[in-house]
Amino acid sequence: MTFNIQPILENEQIALYPLQEEDFDDLYLVASDPKIWEQHPNKDRWKKEVFRNFFNGAMQSKGAFKIVDKSTGKAIGCTRYYDYNEEKNHILIGYTFYATSCWGKGINPMVKKLMLDYIFQFVPKVQFHVGAGNLRSQIAISRLGAEKIGEEEIAYFGEPSKLNFIYEIARENWV
Template sequence: MNFSIQPQLANESVTLLPLKESDFEELYAVASDPKIWEQHPSKDRWKKDVFQNFFDGAIKSKGAFKIIDQATGKIMGSTRFYDYDENENVIFIGYTFYGTAYWGTGTNLSVKTMMLDYIAQFVSKIKFHIGAENIRSQIAISRIGAIKIAEEQVTYFGEAPKLNFVYMIDQDLN
């Protein structure tokens, strides 16, 4: 791999900074809202010990970001690049969540567009795991042109496998 999956990225509204262990408390303050996780396969991720496991996986991935609101400097949520496969020329974007104050504001589109613009320089296929019950994320990912290609059990870091849909953007087809 001759590119970073944890660069610093920014546009007019958000900045993505590499997630650090020292970010836990501030990010957990956002993630502790049970509403965020209602449609997610891990519905109890708002609990501190469950979120700690998620956070540990994010740090170990070496591709996780904190999402910062340019206007306020506050953490809005998190996302990451993961599971790069050089042979298949593919990488995943996911594990994304935002505080509810940012829902419906265009933040997700802004973040995903910035991530796609960056990573598309290095890979031809970008995939996304979306929880089978996460209708909100399925709609959002379809709006950016991703197409559902599969259903599979995904084992999140330190958790039991859960049904996810796999969506993909294939630049070779565009």
């Protein structure tokens, strides 16, 4: 099945735009806050050279988005679809981060709703990789109705493997 994994997705408050090379500086401004990466498997991603590697992986994925607050027009984070598995007919959502100023304001559920509503038109299941020590993200993904289905060593783009939990949500369980 072929479908676009980089559409423009938006609601009244936020927009997800296909990531462009010229978005690096705007996103690095957000990502340069070390607090964002405290629970992440790669705690150094706030460093410019480490973030550049992350950004290059996002560009190569051809499924990454810049998340924009429509009221200010400013970038507030990044996320992506990746690793579509045609045989199992599922895709992953992840590599998501938000400005700390957005934490606790309902941005993540809004972003995931846009992404899941769109992608469930094409696949019956979506998975998420969440760092084993990233409790904040584990709680957030569980609140969406995703269930932990496994554990796996995952190598992020150009980075060493780290233990991740695999969460999954099925179309029929998505409201």
